[in-house]
Structure formats: structure tokens, C-alpha cells
Amino acid sequence: MNFTYLAGILPAIIFPAATLLQIVRIVRHRSTVGVSKTTWLLFGLANIALYVYTERYGEWQAIAGLLLTAVLDFVIVALAIFAYRAAAAKPN
Numbered sequence: 001m002n003f004t005y006l007a008g009i010l011p012a013i014i015f016p017a018a019t020l021l022q023i024v025r026i027v028r029h030r031s032t033v034g035v036s037k038t039t040w041l042l043f044g045l046a047n048i049a050l051y052v053y054t055e056r057y058g059e060w061q062a063i064a065g066l067l068l069t070a071v072l073d074f075v076i077v078a079l080a081i082f083a084y085r086a087a088a089a090k091p092n
Contacts (some may be wrong), residue, residue, distance in 0.1 A: 027079075032072040041077050047070035051070070
């Protein structure tokens with residue numbers, strides 16, 4: 001294992017984990033208040049573009065760090081649009 005291989009492991013773990021934490025927060029609070037749909041959509045698109053740009057199609061680090069994170073980004077957008085729209089609109 002070399003340094004670049006190990007450096008690729010970090011974002012492959014951190015990016016999906018951080019995004020998953022946002023999903024957990026949304027589901028626990030049943031609200032998307034403060035969640036920017038546009039930002040998460042752009043993150044998802046950027047992750048896909050970076051996956052293509054890096055040309056590391058078969059490496060698990062690229063798949064987990066970029067494609068899995070993109071899917072999770074789009075899950076956040078879907079939750080914000082469809083699942084918790086009404087909860088976000090209700091005042092406390």
C-alpha cells in the first residue's frame with residue numbers, strides 16, 4: 001500500500017459517512033428545514049463529474065467516495081422535495 005492508495009481511503013469513508021449523517025438527521029427530525037436542495041443536487045452532480053474525470057471506474061474508493069456519495073446526495077434532495085416537504089413548511 002502506498003500513500004496515494006491510503007489517501008483515497010479517507011474520502012471513500014468520510015464523504016458517504018458525512019452525507020449519511022445528514023440523511024439520519026433529516027429522518028430523525030422529520031424535517032428538511034435548513035437543508036438546501038440546490039446545494040445537495042450540485043454536490044451529487046459534482047461527484048459524478050469527478051468520478052468520470054478521475055477515470056478510476058473500478059476502484060472501490062472512487063465508487064464509494066464519489067458514486068455512493070452522489071446517490072446519497074440525491075436521496076437528500078428527494079427527501080427534501082417529496083418526503084418531508086410538509087414537515088418543513090409547518091411552523092413549530
